[in-house]
Each structure stands twice: as structure tokens, then as C-alpha cells.
Amino acid sequence: MDPLLIVVIVIVIVAVVVFIALYNGLVQKRLRIDEAFAQIEVQLKRRHDLIPNLVNAVKGYMGFEQKVLTDVTNARAAAVAAGGQGPTQQAAAENALTGTLRSLFAVVENYPELKANENVLALQEQLTTTENQISFSRQHYNATVLDYNTNIQTFPSVLIAGILGFIKRDFFDAEPEAETVPNVDLSLS
Amino acid sequence: MAVASFYNQISANKRNSFLLAAFVIAVFATLGFTIGYAITGSAAGAAGVTAFALAIGAISGVASYFSGDKLVLAVSQARPVDDASAPQLMNVVREMAVAANVPMPAVYVVDDTAPNAFATGRDPAHASVAITTGLLEKLDREELQGVIAHELSHVRNFDIRFSLIVGVMVGVIAILADFFLRFTFWGGMSGRRSSSRDSGGNGIQAVILVVAIVLAILAPIIARFIQLAVSRQREYLADASGVELTRNPYGLERALAKIATDQEVLEVANRGTQHMYFTNPIKKFEARSSGLMDTHPPILDRINRLRQLTGDPPLPAADAAALAGLD
Numbered sequence: 001m002d003p004l005l006i007v008v009i010v011i012v013i014v015a016v017v018v019f020i021a022l023y024n025g026l027v028q029k030r031l032r033i034d035e036a037f038a039q040i041e042v043q044l045k046r047r048h049d050l051i052p053n054l055v056n057a058v059k060g061y062m063g064f065e066q067k068v069l070t071d072v073t074n075a076r077a078a079a080v081a082a083g084g085q086g087p088t089q090q091a092a093a094e095n096a097l098t099g100t101l102r103s104l105f106a107v108v109e110n111y112p113e114l115k116a117n118e119n120v121l122a123l124q125e126q127l128t129t130t131e132n133q134i135s136f137s138r139q140h141y142n143a144t145v146l147d148y149n150t151n152i153q154t155f156p157s158v159l160i161a162g163i164l165g166f167i168k169r170d171f172f173d174a175e176p177e178a179e180t181v182p183n184v185d186l187s188l189s
Numbered sequence: 190m191a192v193a194s195f196y197n198q199i200s201a202n203k204r205n206s207f208l209l210a211a212f213v214i215a216v217f218a219t220l221g222f223t224i225g226y227a228i229t230g231s232a233a234g235a236a237g238v239t240a241f242a243l244a245i246g247a248i249s250g251v252a253s254y255f256s257g258d259k260l261v262l263a264v265s266q267a268r269p270v271d272d273a274s275a276p277q278l279m280n281v282v283r284e285m286a287v288a289a290n291v292p293m294p295a296v297y298v299v300d301d302t303a304p305n306a307f308a309t310g311r312d313p314a315h316a317s318v319a320i321t322t323g324l325l326e327k328l329d330r331e332e333l334q335g336v337i338a339h340e341l342s343h344v345r346n347f348d349i350r351f352s353l354i355v356g357v358m359v360g361v362i363a364i365l366a367d368f369f370l371r372f373t374f375w376g377g378m379s380g381r382r383s384s385s386r387d388s389g390g391n392g393i394q395a396v397i398l399v400v401a402i403v404l405a406i407l408a409p410i411i412a413r414f415i416q417l418a419v420s421r422q423r424e425y426l427a428d429a430s431g432v433e434l435t436r437n438p439y440g441l442e443r444a445l446a447k448i449a450t451d452q453e454v455l456e457v458a459n460r461g462t463q464h465m466y467f468t469n470p471i472k473k474f475e476a477r478s479s480g481l482m483d484t485h486p487p488i489l490d491r492i493n494r495l496r497q498l499t500g501d502p503p504l505p506a507a508d509a510a511a512l513a514g515l516d
Binding site for chain 1: 276277280281283284285287288289290330434
């Protein structure tokens, strides 16, 4: 057989194998982003489920702080409803809920009996860990987006990414509201 | 010091540890070949001896790979905990597992007032972390999270597997060198030399014999130093990877300072297990090794590297004095 023909065949085989490996890599990284996004939803739902228990546990002690409690309950209901309205609405509602919970924790600091109550402490720990898990799952989501975006923009995957329809994905950004200090309202209403 | 990013620290540490590991493998290959050639007088024989030594090492490695973690947990008297018995600890571990996107490891507690922790397991799906009761009492949530992030990073960087490979190489080098030196000095060489068929073989073989003896004496020591250097690099890597998870260098930094200055001795730790712990559990000054012989980097160094990540200057002299010489 003509040696030149053999060389050409080998080059073609190598090229095909490399192409398959690169394509599979891109698909896998893109799927990881979707998985990471789904994990955030799991954490958000967990928080929705925990809140009614917390409100019930503190209600008896916090006679004067009803506004803070109603804020939390209403924000939770809004967040659950926003679940079906698309990611932007959902993110806004969840951030609003975070704000009300921060206010609630700040207020609980003023009630020594409440702070010492074991149920309340356990629930507070549960909510703290849920908030943390939400942040970490968002952080991991950003890590998968970074990995994917880096891959499609660097050699060698950059050669095939555009042609095959692999486009850049967006990071999860905290809403502007998340940067404001929580409003602690100690009014008697 | 300039601001560094944990990404840079992670790449540098990985690169250094791979270079060191490659060097150990090169030492092993060189030793195996020279010994093999000195004994058999041919290149094929040299390759055969090297392969045989590697096979023996691999067998011991496989045994350790699959059951090493159970052994280590038993030796350290670790007891398993769950959400009911240690809720905050489980939550902290769960948060780190979410951040790292690894399955939740098995969590154990060691009843000892000395604050320390270790992780074991061949891959993230078969991982365990163990924490002492002393550490749980002395650290706050943020500091505990830093320590757990460090330990979980050992697992996700496959450090246990990496250390095992390096450890097997070091062990095989030691056995090979020991076997060869006994073989040479207690007879067995004179017969072979006279039966060598190569016309120029005697001369070359004699030279190789000398080289092999020198290597057999030096290689085990060199390999051990490299193994310790690898251990230190992987500790730095676990610190930087831990920060990648928590995005909070301060927690880990405070935990390091608190644990290092604690003078309690961890009862269940010994020279065989010391390399696995978060900080060196051997506290008696005379018993500790330092510098090149150390399994852990100095605490001051680890703290200053973490301070680089936030752009803070290295620890001021007064605080540094308290931590000098500790690991």
C-alpha cells in the first residue's frame, strides 16, 4: 500500500478520535451546569419547607415583633409562587425572602429566652445551614459555568465550539438588593 | 507580598507535587535498572528485575488502597456520628460537600481533647472525615468549616491515592536497595561475574555494580526526603483548595493559629499516622522533626500563604514569634 495513503488514513483516524473526545468533553461540561442549577432549586425548596416551623417556634415569645414574622411568612409565600414564573422572578423573590430572614435573626438576638430555647436554636442552625447550602450551590454553579466558558474559549475546544453551537453561559449574580443592609423594624404594629 | 489567587496556588502545588513524584519514579527506575544490570549483566535482565520489584510493590499497594481507610479509622478509635448526635458538624460537612459537589463522606469523631482532624478514603465516593472532640469545642463554625474544607480537599484531590503511590515507590526502593546490598556483600556476586558471556561485559558490569551500590545506599534516603516534600506540597494544596470551597481564608487561618498553639497531645496518633492529620499531632519538641524531615509545612508558612490570598501582609513579628517552629 502507498505509504502516503497510510499516513493520511492515520491522520484522519487521529483527527476523528480527538474531535470525539473534545465534543464529549463540551457536552459533559454543559450538562454539569444544568445539574448545578437543579441543585440550587433543591436547596431553595428545603428552605421553603423549614420556614413555617421556625415561625411557629418563635411566635409565642415575640409578641411585640409581629411585623417581622408576617414579613417572613409573606415573603415565603411569594417565593413559592414565584417558582413557576421564571428564573428572574424566582431569584428576586428568593433574595427578598433572604432579607426578611436576616431581619428575623437580628431581632431574635434581643430575646434571651428565645436565644436559649433549644428548639429555636436547632431551627436557627437548620436555617443557617440551608442559607449556606444555597450560597455554596450557587458558588458551585458558577464554578461549572467558569469551567465550561474557559473550555469553549481556549484551544483546542475553541476550534469546534462555535460551529457546533456551544455558546457562553452566564454566571449567577447576586441581585443588587442583596447588597443592602437588612432593615430591622422593632415597631409595635 | 503580592496578592495571589488560590487558583495560582493550586496550580503551583499540583505541578510541584507531580514533579516530585516523577522524580521518585525516576529514582526507582534508575535503581532498578542499575541493580538489575549489576546482577544479571544484561539490559533485559535489568528490565525484568525492575518489573518484578514494581509488581511486589503493586500488590502491597492494592491491599492498602482498598482497606487502608478502615484500618486507619480503627487505629485512631474513631466513632461514627450522624445528624442526631452531631447536627452542626454534619451540617458543616454537608455544606462543604455541596460546594465541592461530592457525595457526603462518612463522619467520625475521635474522643480526645487535642484539636485535630484527618480525612481518608481512596476517592470521594468512599471518603471519611474524622474530627476530635477537642477541635469541635475550641473552634467556631467558620473555623470548623475551614478545617473541614481542607480535609475534604485532600479527598477530592485524590491525595490519599497520590500518597499511596509515592509511598509504594519509597517502600519498593527501600526493599530493593536492602535486598541488593545483602546480596552483594554476603556472596552471590562472584559466581555471576565469571559466567558473564559479554566480552566487554565484565568491565561495564563492574562499573555498574559500583554505581548500584552507591545508589542503593543513597536512594532510600533521597526517596524518603522526596516523600516528605510531597506530603508538604499536598498540605499547601489542601489549604488552597479549601479556600476555593469556602472563599474565606480567615476561617482556616484562625483555625491554624488556634490548633498550633494548643499543647495537648493527641493520644491515638503516632509516627505511622502523623502525616494524615491537619497539623502535626506530635507535640513533644524532641520527638518532632523539622525542615526537610517534616510531614507538615510550618504553621507560619501556611498562615502567610493564606494571608497572600486576601492581600494581607505576613503575620507581624510578635504573633509570628508565638508560632515559630510549630507545625
